[in-house]
Structures are given as structure tokens and as C-alpha cells.
Amino acid sequence: MHSKERIRLYDLAMADPSVRVSPHCWKARFALAHKGLEADLVPWRFHQRGSAESGTATVPYLFDGDQLISDSWRIAVYLESCFPERPSHFGSPDAVPLARMINSWIDLTVMPLLGRVVIPDVFEALDPLDQPYFREARQKRFGITFEDLRAERESWSLKFLDSLAPLRRQLSDNPFVSGTAPGYADYCVMGAFMFARCTGNSNLISRADASVVAWNDRMLGLFGGLGRSAPVVI
Amino acid sequence: MHSKERIRLYDLAMADPSVRVSPHCWKARFALAHKGLEADLVPWRFHQRGSAESGTATVPYLFDGDQLISDSWRIAVYLESCFPERPSHFGSPDAVPLARMINSWIDLTVMPLLGRVVIPDVFEALDPLDQPYFREARQKRFGITFEDLRAERESWSLKFLDSLAPLRRQLSDNPFVSGTAPGYADYCVMGAFMFARCTGNSNLISRADASVVAWNDRMLGLFGGLGRSAPVVI
Known part of the structure; x- marks a missing residue:
């Protein structure tokens, strides 16, 4: 049940704490934002992971009063069940598993390619206290040094752009992934696009198909320009 | 509007007309089958493409009376709008665009990889009259000869299995892609799996993650074993 306090969302911050990637x-x-909920964005850094307060090793997590919800999918489900009177980001119940599948497509097919383009830029922008952990963990995950990743940048960029083929077709037929209005499936895709934008890689997104670029522009304008006004790495 | 006649579905046939891949x-x-509709399956072959009867160059297409509906997605939408009193394969209207996106994922991300494994087997099984066209068109599409594709078979098999990562996660959490019961998003994925099975490549599917193999087994049993009882290439 929702507490009367403001929700606190723990969100990865860079050395410049206004930049959230x-x-x-x-x-x-x-x-x-879809629910019309304001939340306090609490900056979180990798060297705080597993602290007593959260007990989680990853962000995002949120506190609603003293209730802890971690993992972006669980947060989406929690907000939907806790605020049924507010606009739904899932639509009807039978759309929920399909949104979950699209979320998995982004996480497991698109993000590994985008990550290989963008991760060295994340490293540069991180709080220096976070850099040693981040370098070790990500170089291990990807099995390659950041320096070698930089050398392969264009090749991964092309693979990332290729991986957007289903999105290109979807947005040729529909204004949003979710149809006529944006929903959680759009926010899953937009998470990846904001990752590119906020790490200073808007130029990569601008190389996508025209239908995808136009969608990105519509998404940046939602909720008073939430995406467009977000600080990016200089 | 639905005619009182039986629907005729035009479906690619191999040299053995009982095999449909x-x-x-x-x-x-x-x-x-989800709608509980029986249809006459009319064998179609590539050398009939663009004939006067259909005016289309690809299958499937169906005739409901004298009304022609081509393209599998349009057929799915047509059946839903024409038979609203029968079980829905989309669920609610806001699930339709998400099913479309999952269809595009299968068509544009998974199928190009599976196709590179399976296409030489399709060629062998085709009606001899279809083989020259098929070889030329597919070698052009993939930019490689069938002989070279065969040599790369294991490499494309591994890429195909990797591309199923979102499906693996989905089916770890849900019995079906569409949630608790099968729907059109499942049939899109199953189309690819039947393509493998009917061309004699069930062994490829059996190498997928256990959750995917178990789902495939459930899918093969639907509608009185529609998938399981389908003839395959010997």
C-alpha cells in the first residue's frame, strides 16, 4: 500500500550528480511520470552497492514509505497495482506479459550491443570512486577492455542500429510501440535511448531509421520534456 | 464479412504436398485453430506466384468466399474482426500493437538467423519446378550460396539459439509468451519453430533452453496436436 510520503527513487549518478544515464x-x-507521481531522485553510486539501507546491488530501487521495491520491472508492476486510479502504463492485464517480452528484447538483444558502444563513455563520466569497480565488472562481463571496445565502436554501432529492425517496422505502422499512445513498452525502449543520449551519444540515435528518430523526438517531449531536459555528459 | 463457405488458406507445399514448412x-x-475455424489448405508452390487467382507473390493468403486476405498479420487481424464471438487470439485491443512488435521481432531478428540454417533443407524438399527460382531468390537475399550456408550451419545455429534470449526469460516467468494462455504472439514464435521442425530440424529446437523446449512441447500439443502431427521432411 502506498505511504503518504513522497516516493524516493534511487538512481545511478555520475561524477556530476545531475547526470543520470x-x-x-x-x-x-x-x-x-506516466502515473503523474513525483518522486525524490536520490543519487546512488556503485560504491554504495549492497549498503544496509537497500540491501540491493543494483539500481533502480525505490522506497515508498519503508517499503522497498527493487528492479525496474517490479517497480512498474508495483506502481500499476498501487495506483490503479491513475493512468495505466500497461493497459489491460493481457498486455502485461507482452510488455514484459518487449522489455526482455531490449535488455537481452539491444542493450548488449548498445552497451558495447556506450560503456567506455559511462566509465569516463563516473565518480572516480566508482571507476575501478566499474572497469573490472564491465570488462569481465563483456570479455574485452574498454580500450579495445573503443576501437570496435563503429562495428558495434552498426550492430546496434541493425538490432532496431523490429522497432523500425513497428513505428512505421504505429506512432508508439504501444500503439496510439505511449505505454510501458515505449519506456523500456526509451530507457536504452536515454542511455545513449545522456552519455553524449545522441548522434548514434540520429543515425536510426526516420520513423525511429521521429518516435524518439516524440518521446523526448513527453511529460513536459522529461527526456529532452535531462542533463547529459559534456 | 464472413462468407458461409469454408475458408481456403493457400499454404506453401513441398514436393510431398503433405509437408508444409x-x-x-x-x-x-x-x-x-484458435478461432475454432476449419479451413481447406490449398497447396501453393512458388511457380504459381503472382497467378491471376491470388494476385499475390507470397503465401499465406486466404479466400473467405470471394474476399482475398493476404499476409499473415492481416489474416490475424481479419479473423479477429470477423469472428469476435469466437476466442480472441489477441486479447484486448491494447495488446494488439504489442503482439505486432513481437511478430516483427521474430520476422526481423530471429527468422534471418534460422533461415540461414534451414533454407538449404527447404531447397532440397521443394517441388523441382520451384527449385531454380528459390535458389536464385534466396541466394540473392542472403548473399551466399546454399553450399556455403551449409558449411556455416553450426555458426548460424548458435546465433539463432542466442537470439532466443528474450524468449528464454519470458518463458521462465510465464507458461506462454502471451501469459497464462497461448495467443497470437505465441503463434508468431511457433511459426518459426514449425519451420525448423517441418524441415527436419527438431534437433535444433531441442538445443534451446529447457524453458523454451518445454513451451515448444506445450505448443505442439495444442488443438489436438496440430503441430505435433504435421508431416515433416523425411
């Missing part, structure tokens, strides 16, 4: 945190921010 | 035709067959 995490794709999964962006999903949660768009879901909150 | 087309993934898109399988989508239409599952959608018809």
Missing part, C-alpha cells in the same frame, strides 16, 4: 532507472522515471 | 502459413493455421 541508467537505462533501467529511466524506465522507472517514465513509469512514475 | 512456411513459418507465416503456420501463424495463420494456429490463428484459425
Whole structure:
């Protein structure tokens, strides 16, 4: 049950704490905005992971009063069940599993490619205290040094753009992934696009198909320009 | 509006006309079965493409009386709008665009990889009259000869299995892609799996994650074993 206090969303911050790049945190921010909920965005950094307060090793997580919800998908489900009187980001119940599948497509097919383009830029922008952990963990995950990733940048960029083929077709037929209005499936995709934008890689998005670029522009304008006004890495 | 006559579905046939491998035709067959509709399956071959009767160059297409509906997605939408009193394969209207997106994921991300594994087997099984056209068109599309594709078979098999990562996660959390019961998004994925099965590549599917293999087994049993009882290439 929702507490009367403001929700606190823990969101990865860079060395400049106004810059927030995490794709999964962006999903949660768009879901909150869709519900018309204001939340306090608490800056979180990797060296705080597993602290006593959250007990989680990843962001986003949120506190609603003393209730902890972690993982962007669980946050989306929680907000939907806790605020049924507010606009739904899932639509009807039988659309929920399909949104989940599209979320998995972004996380497991698109993000590994985008990550290989953008991760070295995240590293540069991080709080220096976060850099040693981040370098070690990500180089291990991707099995390659950041320096070698930089050298392969264009090749991964092309693979990322290719992976958007289903999105290109969807947005040729519909203004939004979810149809005539944006919903959680759009916010899942937009999380990845904000990851590119906020790490200074808007030029990568602008190379996508025209229908995708136009959708990105519509998405940046939602909720008073939530995406467009977000600070980016200089 | 639905005619009182039986629907005729035009479906790609191999040299053995009982063998039907087309993934898109399988989508239409599952959608018809979901609606509880019986249809006459008319064998179609590539050398009939663009004939006066259909005016289309691809299958599936169906005739409901003298009304022609081509393209598997349009068939799915047509059946839903024409038979609203029968079980819905889309669920609610706001699930339709999300099913479309999952269809595009299968068509544009998964199928190009599976196609590179399976296409040489399709060629072998085709009516000899279809083989010259098929070889030329597919070698052009993929930019590689069938002989070279065969040599790369294991590499494309691994890429196909990797591309199922979103499906693996979905089916770890849900019995079906569409949630608790199968729907059109499942039939889109199953179209690809029937393509593998009917071309004699069930062993490829059996290498997928356990959750995917178990789902495939459930899907094969639907509608009185529609998938399981389908003839396959010997």
C-alpha cells in the first residue's frame, strides 16, 4: 500500500550528480511520470552497492514509505497495482506479459550491443570512486577492455542500429510501440535511448531509421520534456 | 464479412504436398485453430506466384468466399474482426500493437538467423519446378550460396539459439509468451519453430533452453496436436 510520503527513487549518478544515464532507472522515471507521481531522485553510486539501507546491488530501487521495491520491472508492476486510479502504463492485464517480452528484447538483444558502444563513455563520466569497480565488472562481463571496445565502436554501432529492425517496422505502422499512445513498452525502449543520449551519444540515435528518430523526438517531449531536459555528459 | 463457405488458406507445399514448412502459413493455421475455424489448405508452390487467382507473390493468403486476405498479420487481424464471438487470439485491443512488435521481432531478428540454417533443407524438399527460382531468390537475399550456408550451419545455429534470449526469460516467468494462455504472439514464435521442425530440424529446437523446449512441447500439443502431427521432411 502506498505511504503518504513522497516516493524516493534511487538512481545511478555520475561524477556530476545531475547526470543520470541508467537505462533501467529511466524506465522507472517514465513509469512514475506516466502515473503523474513525483518522486525524490536520490543519487546512488556503485560504491554504495549492497549498503544496509537497500540491501540491493543494483539500481533502480525505490522506497515508498519503508517499503522497498527493487528492479525496474517490479517497480512498474508495483506502481500499476498501487495506483490503479491513475493512468495505466500497461493497459489491460493481457498486455502485461507482452510488455514484459518487449522489455526482455531490449535488455537481452539491444542493450548488449548498445552497451558495447556506450560503456567506455559511462566509465569516463563516473565518480572516480566508482571507476575501478566499474572497469573490472564491465570488462569481465563483456570479455574485452574498454580500450579495445573503443576501437570496435563503429562495428558495434552498426550492430546496434541493425538490432532496431523490429522497432523500425513497428513505428512505421504505429506512432508508439504501444500503439496510439505511449505505454510501458515505449519506456523500456526509451530507457536504452536515454542511455545513449545522456552519455553524449545522441548522434548514434540520429543515425536510426526516420520513423525511429521521429518516435524518439516524440518521446523526448513527453511529460513536459522529461527526456529532452535531462542533463547529459559534456 | 464472413462468407458461409469454408475458408481456403493457400499454404506453401513441398514436393510431398503433405509437408508444409512456411513459418507465416503456420501463424495463420494456429490463428484459425484458435478461432475454432476449419479451413481447406490449398497447396501453393512458388511457380504459381503472382497467378491471376491470388494476385499475390507470397503465401499465406486466404479466400473467405470471394474476399482475398493476404499476409499473415492481416489474416490475424481479419479473423479477429470477423469472428469476435469466437476466442480472441489477441486479447484486448491494447495488446494488439504489442503482439505486432513481437511478430516483427521474430520476422526481423530471429527468422534471418534460422533461415540461414534451414533454407538449404527447404531447397532440397521443394517441388523441382520451384527449385531454380528459390535458389536464385534466396541466394540473392542472403548473399551466399546454399553450399556455403551449409558449411556455416553450426555458426548460424548458435546465433539463432542466442537470439532466443528474450524468449528464454519470458518463458521462465510465464507458461506462454502471451501469459497464462497461448495467443497470437505465441503463434508468431511457433511459426518459426514449425519451420525448423517441418524441415527436419527438431534437433535444433531441442538445443534451446529447457524453458523454451518445454513451451515448444506445450505448443505442439495444442488443438489436438496440430503441430505435433504435421508431416515433416523425411
